[in-house]
Amino acid sequence: MKPLALLALLLTAGCTTVPPTNIHQPMTARPAPRAELPPANGAIWQAGQGRPLFEDRRARYVGDTITVRITERTTATAQSNRKLDKSNSISASVGSLLGLPGKTLQGINLNAESANAFDGKGEAANNNAFTGNITVTVIDVLPNGNLLVSGEKQVAIGQEQEFVRISGVVNPSFVDAFNIVESSKVADARIEYKSSGQLSEGQIMGWMARFFLNVLPF
Template structure:
């Protein structure tokens, strides 16, 4: 085996090993679950997750709470006897996710440029007559230089996007910020036959944006993170194989 062949074999072995390591991350679990429904994740406290990070945002100065003596009405309450809206850690509220994203962009660019330059050396202290002695062939001083260039660019592009998501999900208040805003987190999993659909919502909300029915629109969530996806046989078929994904990443052309 020549040195060049050995070098090529080493590169192939390295790429094959890298692809096998990527594919082996969850290959065992996928093989073990052949013929079974995708398992649902356990209900866990999102605060104890290793990826959980408390939210820290700029806060205004806290305002003093004014209590009115001999008054049954509580500031911010929408019910005379009790406010049913979520306001403490652990409370549940409903998030109405409604996303209608439409965008159409068209762009066209066209440029054209033509230039031409001519220069003649008819008299140069009489030295123009000596050009025939310097150059191998006679040169016409009246046509000493003639330059020309043409440049043209034509480009166009179009982007059309239409996305619609409408659903509701219950979320839990995981943190109450110093100014009264609340951090919510909700996750929903629905399994139909061999396919699981996952919906995840998190963000920061204001108590004033919660309706009397204890619901809030997704458009009222600051720093919103909405994820909707699936797991199962259909999702696996729609995705490219690990080798193809690795090839698309490392192939330079």
């Protein structure tokens, strides 16, 4: 019974495997602890506050959050045409000469011709669209003031889990007053949309089929 239970446990664990990622790690960060503030003196402005009273709430510190509006559209096309024509012709003749042996070969004409033709065409097209919103966390502030952000959103529907991940470098000047930045303005962006579950596993070729596909020459 123990081997069967272990096998069932492994199969169950395989169904809930989290897809690997290339996103900057960690995908979240806690803000640095604040220094102990002096006691309030009753004034509106208090010394030691992290932000001025009339300052906007755009992210700028580790642990702050930014909403990234994902609007990715890519279109790629490739077309190739190749054509080759080649022909050769050779002719030879043996004249009639007196006093030479092999009279049966005299007066024979030899002609040889060869022709090669090749015409190949190829065309490929790829269109992708990815839209959505995800809120990420500032995990580091670079020396020039840019923000390294990273985040993940997990959505579970039945037995299927979806993972939306994004990371990159954000220039604070590109963040609007609502603390939102477009994904097209995120440098070194790494955007992923992956899923884990029975539906995603059904789209993957089995290991035995992959083995024969790599080994068989036809």
